[in-house]
Amino acid sequence: MQVARISISKVDRTPYEQNDVGRFQRAISSLQDGGELIVPSGTYYLDSVLIRKPIHIRCAGVVEFIPTDRNKDIFIIEGTRNDLSYQLLEPANRRDQKINLSINPSDIKPGDMIVVTDDSVRFKDNHTDLNTEVHEVFYVENNTIWLRDYIRLPKSPSPSGVNVYKVNPVENVKIDGFRYRMLEGSTCGRGIYANYVRNLQVTNIQGTRGAGSGIQVRKAIQTRVEGFEFTNPQVVGGGQGYGIQFFGGCNGITVRDGYTYGMRHSVDLEGSCEALIDNVVDVCAAGASFLLSHNGYSSDITIQNCRAINSAGTGIVADSQAISSGNPDKSSPLQLTFYGFQIRNCEIINFSFGNAGIHFYSPCKEVFIEGCKIRYRSGSEQELSKLSNAGIRLYPAQTDARIANCTIEGYRRGIAFQSPAGDYDNRDDCQIHISNTVIRNCCSALFFNHGRSKRFRISHVHCEGIEQQFIELNQGDFSYLQIEDVTIIRSPKLRFANHKIQMTSKKSAGAVRNIFIDNKEFSPLPHIP
Template structure:
């Protein structure tokens, strides 16, 4: 009793410490009104009464609510023994924290690449966006299966924004003095009396913005004669695609004629500038003089605080300003949904920043316990997610981030029988640490769901008694996985244990399955089927599965037990290694009770380095496959084989590209006295 009271005292002290500096509001001060059948009204009244930065304390008890939306910077603190339940089966969410997202957006004027810090937007963007704002960056990528949007997305803070322009005509035209034209050229889009100011076409790019300024006059006696100025946009074959007009003007002395922020149409490769005086007298007297010409590309240069994570192609809308909801906190939130519910999130967060959820506890979930979109600096920790009541597409998830997130921490959590314990997509700078998924019904940890994501670390995470794979980088958003990349993926000190279930002899799955090219590291990873002490026939699984080319990956200190294979490097589609710095390096891999240690197939010109392999009770091959594909480099050294009398070194030896040779060597392969001589 004394220890329990002591623990409660410590908890109260910690709560009081964290509440310091906040104005505390008590839910008990907002009783239900007569006729109210649940607690939604009193929560909403309390939230409306709170000042930004305040904290609402919810005492022990049971509360029925439906779809409470928070749009101010407040915190919710639930006492031990406080439970929140859905009012009905149609409750879409219990609590939603929502910032604002602009309805309008801007296209990129040129593609963005990984590593870029600057984005180039139309000049009008500078009216709405300023330094310190947060933007949502995307393109028009969509999932082929169902057209789902928001799969290649990021969020960034704006460091600087500038309105810039670039002169395209050069210094020789600026200030060149009065120039008279002695010949008039016929324009495809203008009548006689139209002159081409610049004889050389001006290179342009479709979708970019341009500004024209011309200072001109004529010497006609009729000063009321009107003229016009326009730009023809010309395609690759010299055909006129479109025309942009300056409003007609009257020549009264020198006059500046301007066309602003024209967008070059699709297919345009160059521009031609024309002035026109619809008068035979003008043609005959050569009366048009031009003092100054300026044709500029105009744009907004937007610089982000870090860098662009993955390439973005030009789309109708690429950049949208968001106003995140700042500094919200949810502590000790325990909830359950109605039995038989068809939908429902525990917490839904959109456009938030510095958002912290501590002590989430979920029962009878349907969709995600927490889902976060388009947000920055989010932490979810110390959570427990018990078996959901529904499993399926979009159902039965634990912690989910998608639609563009930056700066994510998920740590110290437990999930049981979920479809996905942690589901990430379009998420960057993520750390997932100390999370256990027990008896997962689907992939335990999705590094990317549709294929876009990176710059993440999984550390001390476990997938135990799994019914599927452990750590997977999916590619559902692309028809060709080689069109994607997952930069800086690190899986360290993690475990996958595949469950053995009656009637499921395949035990299908992979401890780590990276379905697109990856850079990064897999280190100190343990994978096994059952208890890892005996062979299971007819299995289809492995500790790690990778694509044969496109990677820059180190696999170190991997232990594979009671699996069909330790490592699979294969893909059925033909792909060629085109980058000189791509390779797979495997160091210190231990394989026990497996059919084969490594399986390789596919990929042309791959580079594979195998060092310090320890094989015990392996039945078939050290390296299985190799019937398709080729190598540029292959190294195998320091291989120890014990208790494996039937194992062969290769099913098929490494083959080079046609007309080439394989660089590398095979050496220091050792077998104990119980094994036969190495066969190839």
């Protein structure tokens, strides 16, 4: 007989059991769908507890879980996938709400959860399952599937025939209020591992001495994690020592009210879309604090009210390391475009001489960076000109972004638009607008390296303590450059630019006007046609 509620205190160990795994599994088996398992205060020795139906595990009081052996997950929540798979008849583009398959799907109906993917792989090691999204089906007619949402990033028809397949998720699991401690000597093991899930909710979880991830979620719709703390992992790097990690195109993520310390990354949104990261504080990350993208295939992510304090790497990064250029040693960021990144009211303090507070490695569109405070704190009195870092670093071509109401301090370059090499064309009318921003104590305020026919509008920018130049130029030119309402003070050695500003052609547009400088010996401003 199945019950609606049971306390683990009512389920005893058998005479042959040395830990609590068996009684937890029996308690879960006894619950009906939607049932509740209550865990009173205490220390429990368990791992690899399987959850495959909608239940609520509610920990009442101070509850600690300790695995029975090294390298074990505490809870595993895992659905299944169907064997049938389908090929796209034609490419799926961003914002497409319907997809056409090469044949009629026989096992997909409205309300089902499907995976949409292609054959993209990481060029360094052929790691698969990168350009992947999980969606809910709204309607099916013949070979056409209408999605409840829409395609986030373009998908190509797969030669292998695997573009779409149905999954059977574990739904409506809630886990509330426990802490765990991994055994010393562990090199992997997660607090919660979830794969093929829908409507997963995890609240009030604490983990220490971890090795893998505190929480790792794959191929999920509507995941919510609130009130978490992960600290002092045993190992970091190479997929180890993460706080919260998402893989395989998770869709609809909320992560809020958390704290992490000493992790490799605090939150890693590897291939995710429609995510909100709110009020998370990360301290002393060994790498980047917040990864909007790891390999490149992420979109529509908002990170707000977060803090990255003393990150050894970048505070907030969108990496594109999966994209191949044909050269096995280099990536080609132009093969992929990020969409819909919003970074609002975040604080970043990092101390790496070669990284950035915020860094997007590929072109980005629909981007808004607002109200952020970004500061470099060096452990020594190093000259700014010997650094290679920047407060914000974006790709110089095919980027459409707005930066507003930010304060950037202490970097070699305040805001940099640069790529490692190549003079790439700006192929559309995308524009970058910087406004109402303070850049203080930097070698140069703005840095432009590569990119042809760039379009920039710079207005209401206040600069203090700029050591060398307002604009640092390397290569590339502009089709539109307007600079207005700029104030520069306490910068006695300042030049407006280190080189003449190059415009694309005589038809290029722009102007420099309303520049206030407190240095009377400042050289004349350049003329822009």
